[in-house]
Amino acid sequence: MLTFTVEKADSAARLGTMVLPNGVVHTPCFMPVGTQGSVKTLTPTEVAEAGAEIIVCNTYHLYLRPGHRRVHAAGGLSKFMGWNRPILTDSGGFQVYSLAALTRVTDEGAEFQSHVDGSRHMFTPELVVEIQEALGSDIAMCLDECPPYPVSRPDAEAAVARTSLWADRCSRARRPETNLFGIVQGATYADLRESSARSVAELGLPGCAIGGLCLGEASDVTYDMVGRVTPLLPIDRPRYLMGAGYPEDIIAAVRLGVDMFDCVLPTRNGRTGTAFTSAGRVVIRNSRHADDLGALDAACDCYACRNFTRAYLRHLFVVGEALGPKLLTLHNVRFYQRLMQDIRAAIEQRAFAIWSSEFLDRYQSGGEPTGQENDR
Amino acid sequence: MLTFTVEKADSAARLGTMVLPNGVVHTPCFMPVGTQGSVKTLTPTEVAEAGAEIIVCNTYHLYLRPGHRRVHAAGGLSKFMGWNRPILTDSGGFQVYSLAALTRVTDEGAEFQSHVDGSRHMFTPELVVEIQEALGSDIAMCLDECPPYPVSRPDAEAAVARTSLWADRCSRARRPETNLFGIVQGATYADLRESSARSVAELGLPGCAIGGLCLGEASDVTYDMVGRVTPLLPIDRPRYLMGAGYPEDIIAAVRLGVDMFDCVLPTRNGRTGTAFTSAGRVVIRNSRHADDLGALDAACDCYACRNFTRAYLRHLFVVGEALGPKLLTLHNVRFYQRLMQDIRAAIEQRAFAIWSSEFLDRYQSGGEPTGQENDR
Secondary structure (H helix, E strand, O other), X not given: OOEEEEEEEEOOEEEEEEEEOOEEEEXXXXXXXXXXXXXXXXXXXXXXXXXXXXXXXXXXXXXHOOOHHHHHHOOOHHHHOOOOOOEEEEOOHHHHHHOOEEEEEOOOOEEEEOOOOOOEEEEOHHHHHHHHHHHOOXXXXXXXXXXXXXXXXXXXXXXXXXXXXXXXXHHHHOOOOOOEEEEEOOOOOHHHHHHHHHHHHHOOOOEEEEOOOOOOOOHHHHHHHHHHHHHHOOOOOOEEEOOOOOHHHHHHHHHOOOOEEEOOHHHHHHHHOEEEEOOEEEEOOOHHHOOOOOOOOOOOOOHHHHHOOHHHHHHHHHHOOOHHHXXXXXXXHHHHHHHHHHHHHHHHOXXXXXXXHHHHHHHHHOOOOOOOOOOO | OOEEEEEEEEOOEEEEEEEEOOEEEEEOEEEOEOOOOOOOOOOHHHHHHXXXXXXXXXXXXXXXXXXXXXXXXXXXXXXXXXXXXXXXXXXXXXXXXXOOEEEEEOOOOEEEEOOOOOOEEEEOHHHHHHHHHHHOOOEEEOOOOOOOXXXXXXXXXXXXXXHHHHHHHHHHHOOOOOOEEEEEOOOOOHHHHHHHHHHHHHOOOOEEEEXXXXXXXXXXXXXXXXXXXXXXXXXXXXXXXXXXXXXXXXXXXXXXOOOEEEOOHHHHHHHHOEEEEOOEEEEOOOHHHOOOOOOOXXXXXXXXXXXXXXXXXXXXXXXXXXXHHHHHHHHHHHHHHHXXXXXXXXXXXXXXXXXXXXXXXXXXXXXXXXXXXXXX
16 A cells, blocks of 8 residues: 655665555655644645645544544545545654653553643554554554653663564554554664664564654764664665754755655744745844845745735734734745755756755855754 | 716615726625735635625724835735735724724824834824825725714714814815725714714715714614615715624615625634524534534535535634634635625615525524624
8 A cells, every 4th residue: 555666866865756545745755744634824725736745644633632533434534634645644652752741651552641631541552553544544653652852871772672562563453554654763872773773674564764863963963863774774665754854954864865754844933934945044023024025935936925025924923913824834835845846856867966065055045043043 | 096886776775886996896895804914814815716806904003013104115005915906994093992092082183002012193184094095095984983882972973073074184185096985973873873974975075984883782773873874875976884794784784775894703703713604603613513524504615615524624623723713714704705796696686685585584594602692
């Protein structure tokens, strides 16, 4: 139920095609995040028109509300949310650790209290697979243990061991047609990353993810870890670096052989007023934009850039109109899809190295202080 | 700069065409409200696709932010907000009374403190015309004094006198090409309404508005006042009942010869989760919709009704996703435009009385308790 074809390679960077039950995805791809069954502020039509071929939704959130059985009764998540394209669901492990209260993790599973109503629940590897199968996910993720950064070596070792144990149980619990991805952990310990990658590769699952990075470590550490892991993963399976979202990080990871990305950055930053543009980041509330009758990004073809000035977009944010966050989200989602289109075109032409250095020169030359320099 | 043609009449109800600098408006029309230069949650494309030919923006809000000079420098309000159709601007008098602090009203004008930053300002009839001319409004409104409901007869008399004085000053201050509308006041005093209507008619302005109604008085009082005023207004000028928004009220006022309407109801109720449907109002958060896989309104052709179930729309509201308020707003705006299309078709066929009784039977038969029964 998942066919992945590497069409072309440019050093380690790969151009691929992934066929999933709900459609085709061209890789390297960026998956906008629709945690609760909605890419925040956007209609599914807008997400598709921006060029996204697959989105990420969250098992933890959808299990709590509206409940996976309800979504199943509505015909599955794609149909429920009016998005007739592929969906990858996060296992929810990360959210259990970061959002839920009173989490107690044992080898059996993760016990937690709902952040919504305090009710008690337990996620086991088997249940997490069952939920994702009920949701009808095109790609389901194994339950993993994702420690925060920094983490001690013993804790990182324990997380790798448990993640491996759970991956095995997830794999045995799944229906044959379920496209389950394993997850590499190991924090920033090179040897743990490598042994975790080997263990994930041995599972023979249709795809492999790299989790537990982009959590605050320096970016050269991120790239070092990714570079150690990708050569150990099956060459014929898609590789997904979870949570990587800065254009710089995506470009670096593609160069190391990563095929799939997701991050809340384009949507979250859009809502709070920071736009990604071809000349760097723009903080639309800045007074310098008050009388600027130019487009947010003259190089962009999105609805926001074609129809509105920076002066108007700034006005919407200043007065608190919902259209402002929506238009910047729309722009950012389109910016990321254009970035991936450009990356794919560069690999196609075996010119990825040249393209990326040109892109980064331009992207890093402009931009404004965002007050968010530590959110990398 | 305003041509109004009554194409057909069915008793007092009129089918008309109004030609304005930025486009043609078919009447009776409903104008969605875009107070701060945005119909809340919607793109201008969505507002146009819903069928709206004209919207209402607010002089008070736009004067404060972003400032009328800034909008003028951007090419006027239609261009600034990406809405290339007509705009009517409220004079802002109502907002000065309802939103601003420390208002002091004399015959000279209304002194107020901004609700945004406490800065002091004074609206005179001349300034309000100047602001609206800078905004490039297709239709500008006279500064009026709109007392709350209920109001004593002496206060109502004083408001009528001042409104009349100010209308005269607005009329003299305007450029010849400015489409200025006078406003009838008089609260719920029939003789004051009639004398105010005669005074507005005498100004010879291109259109006449009825203000100070739909403020909490019983609807038969509203209709009585409207019915006394419309016969006194020029038959060849458009008549605008300010703030009337319930379908029942619009239908009653059309029957009395009103051509134009505006109200925050479809947008505000959409944001808070109440939908207007052909079978009455629907409160989407109600648990009865949790597993309802039907459309919000099976008779509606809007994007929300064509693509989503009540179960999904409810989920969006329950989890607080911005797409929920947006989709219900889109639906409500479309519902109102379809209502007006149906009203116009009924007048065209000289079947308005029959159509309206059939519509109201259906509309009033269904619907849910909204907890907002007093917001009429």
